[in-house]
Amino acid sequence: QSALTQPRSVSGSPGQSVTISCTGTSSDVGGYNLVSWYQQHPGKAPKLMIYDVTKRPSGVPDRFSGSKSGNTASLTISGLQAEDESDYYCCSYAGSYTMIFGGGTKLTVL
Amino acid sequence: EVQLVESGGGLVQPGGSLRLSCAASGFTFSSYEMNWVRQAPGKGLEWVSYISGSGGTISYADSVKGRFSISRDNAKNSVFLQMNSLRVEDTAVYYCARLNNYFDCWGQGTLVTVSS
Numbered sequence: 255q256s257a258l259t260q261p262r263s264v265s266g267s268p269g270q271s272v273t274i275s276c277t278g279t280s281s282d283v284g285g286y287n288l289v290s291w292y293q294q295h296p297g298k299a300p301k302l303m304i305y306d307v308t309k310r311p312s313g314v315p316d317r318f319s320g321s322k323s324g325n326t327a328s329l330t331i332s333g334l335q336a337e338d339e340s341d342y343y344c345c346s347y348a349g350s351y352t353m354i355f356g357g358g359t360k361l362t363v364l
Numbered sequence: 365e366v367q368l369v370e371s372g373g374g375l376v377q378p379g380g381s382l383r384l385s386c387a388a389s390g391f392t393f394s395s396y397e398m399n400w401v402r403q404a405p406g407k408g409l410e411w412v413s414y415i416s417g418s419g420g421t422i423s424y425a426d427s428v429k430g431r432f433s434i435s436r437d438n439a440k441n442s443v444f445l446q447m448n449s450l451r452v453e454d455t456a457v458y459y460c461a462r463l464n465n466y467f468d469c470w471g472q473g474t475l476v477t478v479s480s
Contacts, residue, residue, distance in 0.1 A: 255426050257408065290466035292409070299459060299473060300409065305466035343409050347465065351414045351423040353399065358408035 258283065258344055258356035265362040271332040274359045276344030277325060282354050284325035288347035291320060291329045293340045294358075300343065304329060331361070339363040366390040366469050368460045373474030376450055380478070384445040386460030386471055394418070394438040397463040400445045402456035403473075410456075414463065415443060428454075450478045 259277040266272040276283065276291075283289055289307045292300035302311050304320035307327060317333045327346070331338055344356040372384040386398070400412040413434040414423045422434055433446040443460060457473040 257410075288465050292467070294409075299470040300467070301470075302466060302468050305464075305468070311468070345409075345411075345467070351416075351421055352425070353411040353414070353463075355401075355409040355411060 255348070255352070255354060258346060258354055260342075260344060260356040260359045262357070263360045263362065265364055266331075266334045267364045268334050268336065270334050271330060272334060272361065273331075274329045274342055274344075274361070276327040276329070276346075276356045278327075278346055278354070279325055282346040282348040283322065283327050283344075285349065286347045287322070289320065289322060289327040290345045291318075292343045292345065294343065295340050303342075334363050336363050366462070368462065368469055368471035370458065370460050370471040370474040373458065373476045375477045375479065377480050378450060378452055378478055380450050381446070381448045382450065382476060384447065384458055384460075384474060384476070386443045386445075388441045388443070388460075388462075391462075391469075393441040398436060398443040399461045399463050399467065400434065400443075401459045401461050401467070401470075402454075402476075403459070404453070404456040407456075412458070413445065447476070450476075452478050454478050 291304040294300040307322045348354045367389045369387045415434045431449045436443040459473045460471040461467040462469040
């Protein structure tokens with residue numbers, strides 16, 4: 255049950271696009287279309303941003319999008335805004351009613 | 365409004381026990397799988413435990429297996445986490461989260477500190 259691999263940090267200027275990767279194995283990310291992404295501001299509970307790899311909950315801006323190729327999922331944020339600065343976590347179903355998170359990525363908006 | 369409210373956190377000595385509770389409201393509780401997720405200070409999210417809507421299926425992360433026990437009372441719209449043989453490394457904010465193939469609702473968290 256090792257954590258999914260995410261970059262520790264990414265950055266971008268307002269208006270730019272950034273992509274956060276999330277690498278797992280064929281037993282989790284690659285095996286199921288059940289990858290989700292969460293945004294977490296300091297001291298707050300995580301907030302669902304993307305589910306089932308590509309779907310956005312109502313209320314989440316369409317600047318946020320998800321994709322997956324093989325054992326790697328990605329979250330892309332386009333048109334970066336200051337309020338996007340946060341920690342982001344990926345999560346995948348890993349079989350046998352277990353879930354696994356990524357180590358988290360700190361997004362800095364320059 | 366869908367809401368999850370955790371309680372029961374606090375300071376406990378290594379080797380001690382603590383029972384966390386999560387009260388749910390605003391949805392048909394028995395229809396949903398529930399989980400506990402924790403976050404150590406300054407660290408990332410870690411999935412801890414899962415329980416099905418009926419309570420008949422349960423799973424645990426390897427890090428807590430044999431020490432933690434999850435349960436639920438659908439009549440009281442509550443899920444619990446019994447934590448025994450606590451270790452310093454169990455220190456974290458513990459979140460209750462509703463699972464819908466993804467975690468679509470989270471509580472505010474309750475802090476558990478294991479220290480002598």
